[in-house]
Amino acid sequence: MRRPASTASNPARLKLIGFRILLLGLVVLVFAFSRAWGKLETRRWPTADATVVFSEVVERSGKTREWCVQVGYRYSVAGGRQGGAKRWECSASRAGAEAKLAQMQPGQHLEVHYDPARPERSVLQAASLDAIDAFIGALALVLAAVGFDRIRQARKLAATA
Incomplete structure (x- = not known):
């Protein structure tokens, strides 16, 4: 054979x-x-003034357990009212998330980056490349x-x- x-x-x-x-x-x-x-595209997006509507700490579990700050905000682009609820940052400890939450209280003004082609798309922080x-x-x-x-x-x- x-x-x-x-x-x-x-x-x-x-x-x-x-x-x-x-x-x-x-x-x-x-x-x-x-x-x-x-x-990297989000870095080139224009910015708009936004107002925090709500913010809360949300527990997220999976392989690891972490706490994330979820932020809801409103902003206006060219007279049209936009909005967004974003998971902002996560922390391995609840205390870390609470410290970040203190920076995002309702009524606070912040700057968001929005997609000029689709203004309803926005991010709180322009993204950067990471290890992944x-x-x-x-x-x-x-x-x-x-x-x-x-x-x-x-x-x-x-x-x-």
């Missing part, structure tokens, strides 16, 4: 694996780019490099065969 050739000695199969890994890397790269672009964004970007680059390497190895193997 004849055994199928291993991947290491089969250039066509190695090349196919390389293309699949490369394609996966490109998909992850597109995801990373769209995630980062969405975050860096990890996803690095993963995409590693997958692309491994894919290219497999394709290169397949070409070398085919040339020596």
Whole structure:
């Protein structure tokens, strides 16, 4: 009985694996780019004056337990009344969340960033890239490099065969 050739000695199969890994890397790269672009886009949004309507501490549990400050606010853009309820910041301790809550009392004025194309979309703080964004970007680059390497190895193997 004849055994199928291993991947290491089969250039066509190695090349196919390389293309699949490369394609996966490109998909992850597109995801990373769209995630980062969405975050960085909020930095370019215009700002509006908003008034806090309500604020409260909300307990969130899952794998970890944390307390988040939820803030409801109203703002006006071009005469149209907008509004928003956002989870603002989270803390591992209730005391930490309570300290943040003290900064967001009803009636207080604050500045929000809003999407000029869709003014009902807003954020309290413009987002910035974080460690997860860096990890996803690095993963995409590693997958692309491994894919290219497999394709290169397949070409070398085919040339020596």
